Amino acid sequence: MTQTTAMARTAAAARKRDKTHYNWPITILLIVGCVTIFFPLYMAVVIAFKQPSEMTNDIAGALALPTHWSLSNFAEAMRVTDFWHSLGNSFLITAVTVVLAIVLHGLAGYAIGRSMKSSKVYNFLYLYIVSGMFVPFAILMMPLVKQTAQMGIANRIGVIVLYTVFYMPLNLMLYKGYLTNIPLALEEAARVDGATTWKTYWSIVFPIMKPMHATVAVLTAMSTWNDVMTPLVIMSGTGVNTLPLAQLNFQTEFGTNYNLAFASYLLALIPILIFYLFCQKQILNGVVNGAVK
Amino acid sequence: MKGKSSKGAQERKLTFLIITIPVVALFFCFNTLPLIRGFIYSFTNFKGYGSYDWVGLRNYRDLIGDSRVGNSYLFTFKYALVGTILTNVISLVLALGLNSKIRAKSALRGIYFIPNVLGGLVIGYIFSFIFTYVLPTLAQRAGIESLSSSMLSSTGKAWIAIVIVGCWQAIAMNTIIYISGLQTVPEDVYEAGSLDGVTGWKKFRYLTFPLIIPFFSINMVLCMKNFLMVFDQIMALTKGGPSQSTESISYLIYNNGMSGGQFGFQSANAFVFFVVIVAISVFQMTVTNRKEEQL
Known part of the structure; x- marks a missing residue:
């Protein structure tokens, strides 16, 4: 009891x-x-x-x-800001940049990261690229406008190339950091089996780095999608807009019609909000990884 | 056997070289080369078009006496300093809350992160409406004289509006980093602390905070750097006004260098800005490294 x-x-x-x-x-x-x-x-x-x-x-x-x-404001905003073209450009630039980042920066992380232990040159190259993180866009902006114009890439291609270069320091650091925790044994086994380094990378190393690909994709996509300054200075006067750039360029057309302006702003915010809604976990992980690593 | 393995090593080296060379070349071409070109332009009176002459160090001498440049540095540093402190205090408090035993934890964390995924320019436009119409109307109702006209059109208050918008977005990012820092603090530290009767502020000051100092330093460095480079918010909220009171360094370089015919002069300004950013980042990192070592 x-x-x-x-x-x-x-x-x-x-x-x-x-x-x-x-x-x-x-x-x-x-x-x-x-x-x-x-x-x-x-x-x-x-x-x-x-x-x-x-x-x-x-x-x-x-x-x-x-x-x-x-919904009339939205229809009008889409017409005024040429919404579908701007959206298409933003998608194109972001998607190509993300793919290039994963392919190029992943390869670079592998080649440089795996060579740093035995080579002073690669050590230097790593520090050289990573220190690019401290270079503010403001100092590159003016020379780059000249340079892209001279090279005939003052357009979407130029913007994509620039993003690929700007995000290289961070992404290289992330890939290299991830690779230091992956033992060499797997690669060596593949080599004994007669696989080339190139083949080994794509069949063994690339799949192993999947979590880092997610981080790189999220960080690169978010910075690219929201960036205003690069397309603003590189593509000005071409009539080609990204989604944020369209908001800037059509400010005068909105005038004092705030209903139209806010419909346009919402349209610009919705894609990234949807992305966030569906990939919240990956985004939060990616952001923390990118900052802490 | 030995011959084969050294052949394999050679193949590996060659492949790495073939990958590295184009990547480094690309980086050099679009990062280092423009940096060098900017540095060279800073010794000329280039307007951005036409011919130009060498002027030696004159641009750098003129920078020191230029009141517009001086004001932009004052504004940018005031903005960055106040913004960094506010952001870190608020996000630390927020992170402590979001890391405690609350309902709907993941939903709340998700909501507080939303500002970070939204673009600075569009957010700036939305807040611009709040500062221009909503806030003054509310202040008039409440009889608050000092806020009854738009903050954005007052030379004394416009910078505060920009700080608010900057913090609104930056807090989201810093909070998430602090939360991930708080999660690294082992539970038994608190248990040991509670046995000794350590609670509240003391618990935070002597147990929690020392353990998350690495995250504190990440946040300080990231936050300061982002605030110093502020551009989108200025573009959306004030375009540097009223009467140039909110011209950030990035905005001034963009505005006067790209369309104001000061390509050479602003290149010198940009180069000084670059040196300042590097100096601050190096300083912050050495200070926080030393603090971490002491622990």
Whole structure:
């Protein structure tokens, strides 16, 4: 009898501990704090669906829900900013840059990383490329505008080439760091079997580096997709826009029609939000890996 | 057997060489070469077009006396310093909250990271509307005189608006890094601490913080560097105004170098900026390395 009461008491205590398991004040504070994240986005959505006539001068004009939800602003914004072309350009530039980064930077990480132990030259080359991380775009910008124009690549190709170079320091560092933890035994076994280094890389090393490919892809894709400065200075005057660049170039056309402008901003934000929604885990991992490694 | 293995080693070396040469050449061509060319332009009076002459060190001498350049350095450093401190304090608090025993942990973490994935320019435009219309209207209602006109059109307050937008985005990134740092702190450290009766601020100051110093230094370096290079937010919010009070160094180089006919002069400015960035990064890293060694 005493035993059962004792048992019941421990069970009750355990249940009580489980209930107080969560720190509710902090949970509530954090949920309330989400307002700072959602407020600007909420405002953008509400304004994007309204008509200019609903934009009264008081606070309701900006923040109240629209009287009827209309997609007309989005259609108009797509027409004004040539949305599909800008979206296509952003996709093209990002996709090609990511593929090039994985192929070129992966290879470079392998070749340089595996040679650094035995060669001072490769050691120097590694430091040389990695130190490129400290070079701000502001100093390269003006000479690069001249250079890409002279080479005839003041266009999407030039932008892709530049991204491939700009993200090389970080990506090289990531690949090299990942490779130091991979033992040489597998590669040596392949070599004994008569495989060439090239073949060994693609059939053994490249698949092993898969987690790092994900990190590199996420970091490269996000920086490329959101970058304004590079396409702004390299492609200015060509009439070719990326998604963020279109927002900048069509500011004057939006004028004071904020409904149109916000519809356009939302259209520019939606692709990356969808990407984030589906790849949240990879993105968070990638960002942490990129910063901490 | 030996002959075969040395042949294999040679093949490996050759393959590595064939991979490395084009990659290094590409890097040299689009990173080092423009850096050198920028450095050479900084000794000329090149306007960006037409002919130019060598002017020796005149651009560098002029930089020192140029009030617009001086102001852009003042603004950029003020912005970077205030931004870095605010971002790190807020994201550390946020990370401690998001790492404690809360409901819906992963959803909340996911939400607080959203600002980081959004592009700085578009976010700048959205906030521009808030500063121009929403905030003044709210302030008028509440009777707060100092905020009843747009922050962005006041030379004294426009920089604060840019700090707010910069932090809004940077906090997301730093928080995630702090969370990953807090997860490396082993539970038994806290258990040992609680046996000694260490709680609250003391627990954070003497147990948690020393253990996440590496993450603190990563955040300081990354944050400072990103803030010093601020461009998108300026472009979207103020375009350097009002009366050049929010001209960042990057924006000034872009604006006057690309279309203001100061290609040579701004190249000198850019080169000084480069040296400053390197100096700050090296300084921060040596200081934090020394701190880590002491532990």
